[in-house]
Amino acid sequence: MTICQFFLQGRCRFGDRCWNEHPRGGGGRPHSAGPVRGAGGGWGAASQRYANVIQPPIFKHSTWGGSGDGGGFSGASDFGSPGNKSAVFSQNRFSALSSAHPADGFSDEEQRLLDCVAKDMATWESSGQWMFSCYSPEAGKPNVSGFREFSAEEVRLEYYNCSANNNTENYINSVNQLVQEWRNRLQELKALNASGKESLLSQLKNAVTQPLPSLGFGGQQASSFGFPSFPVSSSSSAASFSFKANPSVPPGNAAAVGSSAAASNPPTFGVTSSPSVPNPVGSGNSSAPSAASFSFKTSGTTSGCGTSGLSGFGSSAAANSSSTAPLPVSATPSAATGTSQSGASSASAAQTAGASGHNVTSAPSAVPNGIASDKLYTPRSELTAEELEQFEAKRFTLGKIPLKPPPIDLLYL
Amino acid sequence: MSSQTVAPRAGPVTGLYPALPAEERSGSRGMALPRLPAVLASSSAGPTRMSLFGSTSGFGTGGTSMFGSTTADNHNPMKDIEVTSPPDDSISCLAFSPPTLPGNFLIAGSWANDVRCWEVQDNGQTIPKAQQMHTGPVLDGCWSDDGSKVFTASCDKTAKMWDLNSNQAIQIAQHDAPVKTIHWIKAPNYSCVMTGSWDKTLKFWDTRSPTPMMTLQLPERCYCADVVHPMAAVATAERGLIVYQLENQPSEFRRIESPLKHQHRCVAIFKDKVNKPTGFALGSIEGRVAIHYINPPNPAKDNFTFKCHRSNGTNTSAPQDIYAVNGIAFHPVHGTLATVGSDGRFSFWDKDARTKLKTSEQLDQPISACCFNHNGNIFAYASSYDWSKGHEFYNPQKKNYIFLRNAAEELKPRNKK
Numbered sequence: 001m002t003i004c005q006f007f008l009q010g011r012c013r014f015g016d017r018c019w020n021e022h023p024r025g026g027g028g029r030p031h032s033a034g035p036v037r038g039a040g041g042g043w044g045a046a047s048q049r050y051a052n053v054i055q056p057p058i059f060k061h062s063t064w065g066g067s068g069d070g071g072g073f074s075g076a077s078d079f080g081s082p083g084n085k086s087a088v089f090s091q092n093r094f095s096a097l098s099s100a101h102p103a104d105g106f107s108d109e110e111q112r113l114l115d116c117v118a119k120d121m122a123t124w125e126s127s128g129q130w131m132f133s134c135y136s137p138e139a140g141k142p143n144v145s146g147f148r149e150f151s152a153e154e155v156r157l158e159y160y161n162c163s164a165n166n167n168t169e170n171y172i173n174s175v176n177q178l179v180q181e182w183r184n185r186l187q188e189l190k191a192l193n194a195s196g197k198e199s200l201l202s203q204l205k206n207a208v209t210q211p212l213p214s215l216g217f218g219g220q221q222a223s224s225f226g227f228p229s230f231p232v233s234s235s236s237s238a239a240s241f242s243f244k245a246n247p248s249v250p251p252g253n254a255a256a257v258g259s260s261a262a263a264s265n266p267p268t269f270g271v272t273s274s275p276s277v278p279n280p281v282g283s284g285n286s287s288a289p290s291a292a293s294f295s296f297k298t299s300g301t302t303s304g305c306g307t308s309g310l311s312g313f314g315s316s317a318a319a320n321s322s323s324t325a326p327l328p329v330s331a332t333p334s335a336a337t338g339t340s341q342s343g344a345s346s347a348s349a350a351q352t353a354g355a356s357g358h359n360v361t362s363a364p365s366a367v368p369n370g371i372a373s374d375k376l377y378t379p380r381s382e383l384t385a386e387e388l389e390q391f392e393a394k395r396f397t398l399g400k401i402p403l404k405p406p407p408i409d410l411l412y413l
Numbered sequence: 414m415s416s417q418t419v420a421p422r423a424g425p426v427t428g429l430y431p432a433l434p435a436e437e438r439s440g441s442r443g444m445a446l447p448r449l450p451a452v453l454a455s456s457s458a459g460p461t462r463m464s465l466f467g468s469t470s471g472f473g474t475g476g477t478s479m480f481g482s483t484t485a486d487n488h489n490p491m492k493d494i495e496v497t498s499p500p501d502d503s504i505s506c507l508a509f510s511p512p513t514l515p516g517n518f519l520i521a522g523s524w525a526n527d528v529r530c531w532e533v534q535d536n537g538q539t540i541p542k543a544q545q546m547h548t549g550p551v552l553d554g555c556w557s558d559d560g561s562k563v564f565t566a567s568c569d570k571t572a573k574m575w576d577l578n579s580n581q582a583i584q585i586a587q588h589d590a591p592v593k594t595i596h597w598i599k600a601p602n603y604s605c606v607m608t609g610s611w612d613k614t615l616k617f618w619d620t621r622s623p624t625p626m627m628t629l630q631l632p633e634r635c636y637c638a639d640v641v642h643p644m645a646a647v648a649t650a651e652r653g654l655i656v657y658q659l660e661n662q663p664s665e666f667r668r669i670e671s672p673l674k675h676q677h678r679c680v681a682i683f684k685d686k687v688n689k690p691t692g693f694a695l696g697s698i699e700g701r702v703a704i705h706y707i708n709p710p711n712p713a714k715d716n717f718t719f720k721c722h723r724s725n726g727t728n729t730s731a732p733q734d735i736y737a738v739n740g741i742a743f744h745p746v747h748g749t750l751a752t753v754g755s756d757g758r759f760s761f762w763d764k765d766a767r768t769k770l771k772t773s774e775q776l777d778q779p780i781s782a783c784c785f786n787h788n789g790n791i792f793a794y795a796s797s798y799d800w801s802k803g804h805e806f807y808n809p810q811k812k813n814y815i816f817l818r819n820a821a822e823e824l825k826p827r828n829k830k
Contacts, residue, residue, distance in 0.1 A: 129675075129700070132676075139674075153552060153593070157591065
C-alpha cells in the first residue's frame with residue numbers, strides 16, 4: 001500500500017479509515033489529532049467551504065496540534081466518546097512499545113490531553129478572560145480540580161454588599177487571594193511535573209476519587225475569604241465530578257435499553273420519527289419509559305405538585321454531590337449517551353439513581369472509608385464546638401469558617 | 414398621532430423621570446399602558462413601516478441625546494437610537510413585550526435595584542412609562558404571555574410580579590440565594606413562573622401561592638436559562654447543562670455534557686422550521702458559542718462551536734484577547750442569532766450557513782444584555798459594565814445606555830434555502 005503522506009505529517013483526517021498505509025513509526029507523534037478528527041471529517045470538509053467566512057483563527061489554530069482548540073474541537077460533540085478513542089488506539093495500539101515514543105510513557109491520547117491543558121492554560125493567562133471559571137480540556141471530560149468558579153454577578157454582588165457595609169478591603173483581599181490561587185494553579189498546570197501529570201490524567205479519566213485533594217486545597221483558603229455564600233467549595237467540586245460522565249463506561253448497556261425506546265422520544269422537540277404517542281412524557285404511559293421511570297412520576301402522576309416524589313429525584317441529584325462511587329456509575333449512561341441516545345437511557349439511570357437515592361445515605365459512610373487519603377465528611381466527634389456551631393448556623397462567619405468538611409448528618413440529602 | 418384623553422392611572426407612578434419631550438398618551442381600554450393608534454400597530458409590520466426607525470441619520474431622532482457627534486467618545490459608534498432615561502447602574506436584562514400587546518414595550522432590570530419600562534414607538538421615540546424597585550439588584554425579567562404582567566428576579570432572593578395595569582408589584586417567589594433567572598411558562602394545562610437561583614434549585618411558582626408548585630434540584634448554581642415551550646434549558650456552574658421538558662409537568666429531560674470548556678454564561682433556545690424548539694446556543698466566558706441540537710440526525714456533524722468576541726486573531730503570534738459572551742438572542746422570524754460580548758461588540762450569525770453576518774464597531778463599554786422584539790424588527794442591546802475586569806474598572810459615574818437598532822434587514826439568513 002502507499003504510505004499516507006498526511007499521516008507522516010501527523011494530519012491524516014481519516015485515521016484508521018484511511019486507505020493508505022500508516023506506518024507505525026510515524027504513529028508515535030503526539031500530534032494524533034488526525035484519527036480523532038476523522039470522525040468529524042464530514043464537518044472538516046464542510047468547513048473548508050466556509051473557511052473564508054468563519055473567523056480565520058479557527059483554522060490557524062487547527063494546525064497547532066490543537067484538537068483541544070479551534071477546528072478540531074468544534075467539530076464533534078461526541079469528541080470524547082469511546083468510538084473516537086478506539087479509532088486512536090487502533091491506530092496506535094502498540095505505540096507504547098515503539099521506540100519513537102516519548103520516554104515518559106504516556107499514550108498519544110494522554111499526551112494530547114496534557115498538551116491541550118498546557119496550551120489552554122497559556123491562552124487563559126494571556127487572553128485576559130474571566131479567571132474564576134472551571135475548566136476542562138475537552139467536551140466530555142470532567143472539570144480539572146483547583147479552579148473555583150464564580151460568575152461575574154456573584155463577585156459583583158459581593159462587592160456591593162461589602163461596600164454597603166464599608167467593607168471593601170475585605171472584598172479586595174478576598175479577590176486578590178482568589179486571583180493568587182488561580183495563578184498558582186494555572187502555573188502548576190502549565191508546567192506539570194511527572195506526578196502532576198499522573199494525577200491530572202487520573203483525574204480526567206476517573207472522576208471519582210480526585211475531588212478530595214481539592215477539598216484541602218480549597219478549604220484552607222476558604223476561611224480567609226469574605227464570600228460567605230460560598231465557603232465550602234468541596235461540595236460543588238464533588239458535584240461536578242459526580243455528574244460528569246466517566247467516558248470509559250461503554251454505552252452498551254444503555255444502548256440496549258435505548259434502542260427500543262428511541263422511537264418514543266418526545267416528538268415535541270421537533271425531530272421525531274414516532275407519530276404514535278401524542279403526549280408521551282406527560283401522560284405517564286408505560287409505553288413511554290422516559291416519563292414513567294423518572295422517579296417522581298412513580299409516586300403518583302396525577303398529583304399536581306408531587307413535591308414528595310420530586311424530592312426523591314432531587315435527593316438523588318443532591319446526593320450526587322455528596323456520595324462519590326455509587327451514583328456516578330448509574331448516572332453515566334445518561335451523560336455518555338446524552339447526545340445520541342434517547343431519554344429512556346437517562347430515565348433508567350434516573351430510576352436507578354432514584355432507587356439508590358434512598359440507599360445512598362448509608363453509602364457515603366462506606367465510601368469515605370474506602371478512600372485512604374481524605375474523608376468526605378467529618379464525624380461530629382472530631383469537630384470543635386465552634387466548628388459545629390459554624391456548620392449549624394445559616395451562614396458562615398468570616399474568620400471562623402471551618403477547614404474540615406461538614407458532618408454528614410448536617411447535609412441536606 | 415391621535416390625541417385622546419388621558420386615562421387615569423390606578424396606582425401611584427413611581428420613579429418620576431426628569432422632564433421629557435412631549436409625552437403623548439393615547440386612550441386606553443382600562444390599561445395603564447396606552448394603546449397605539451391602529452395605523453402604527455405592527456400586525457404585519459414590514460421594514461417599510463420602520464423606515465424612519467433606526468436609520469443611519471444619526472442618533473438625534475430619539476430626541477434624547479445631547480452629545481455632539483464631534484466628540485471623540487465612542488459610546489454609540491453604531492449610531493443607534495438611545496433609549497431615554499436609562500438606568501443608573503449596569504443593565505442586567507432586557508425584554509420586549511409579547512405580540513399580544515399592541516406596540517413595543519421594553520423592560521430593563523439593572524443593578525440599581527430597579528426595573529424600568531419604556532414604550533418604544535415606531536419612529537424610534539422611547540417614552541419611559543414606569544419603574545419598580547427591589548431591595549437588591551435585579552438580575553432577570555420577563556413578560557407574561559398576555560403582556561399584562563412583568564416578572565422580575567433579584568439578588569434580594571425574591572421574585573416579584575408587576576401588574577402593569579395597576580402598577581403594583583407583589584412578591585411571588587422566595588429562594589435561599591439570589592434569583593438569577595425567571596421565565597414565564599405557558600403550557601396548555603398550566604401556567605407558572607420558573608425561577609432559577611444560586612441556591613441550586615429550580616422552582617416553579619403559581620403566582621397565587623407562597624409555596625412553589627415544584628422544586629427541582631440543580632447540580633450547581635443556576636447561571637442562565639431559557640424557555641421555549643415545551644423545552645427549557647438551564648446552564649449551571651461547573652459546566653452543568655440540563656434540558657427539561659415542560660409538557661404536563663416540568664421534568665428533567667436530559668443532562669448534557671457541556672460542549673464548552675469554561676464557565677457557562679448565557680443560553681438561548683432556537684426553533685426549527687416548523688417552530689418547535691430543537692436545540693440551544695450556549696455561550697461561555699471564553700468567547701465561544703456552542704450550537705447544540707437535542708436530537709440531531711448526526712451529532713458529530715450537526716453540533717458545533719464557534720469563536721466570537723475575540724480581538725483580531727488573524728496573526729496567531731500575538732495572543733488574542735478573549736471576552737465573555739454576555740447574551741445570545743435568536744431572531745424570531747429569521748432564526749439567525751445575535752451575540753453580545755464583554756468586548757463591547759455585537760455580532761449577527763447564521764447558524765445554518767455557519768457564517769457571520771455582521772460585527773459591530775466596538776463600544777467603549779461591554780454590552781451586557783440584548784433582545785429582539787416580538788417580530789424581529791428591533792434589536793435592543795445594553796451598554797454597561799459587566800464586571801468582567803473586576804471592581805477596578807467599575808465607574809459608578811459612567812452612563813449606561815440601551816440602544817435600539819433596526820434588525821429587519823441585517824439578520825436575514827445568508828442563503829435562502
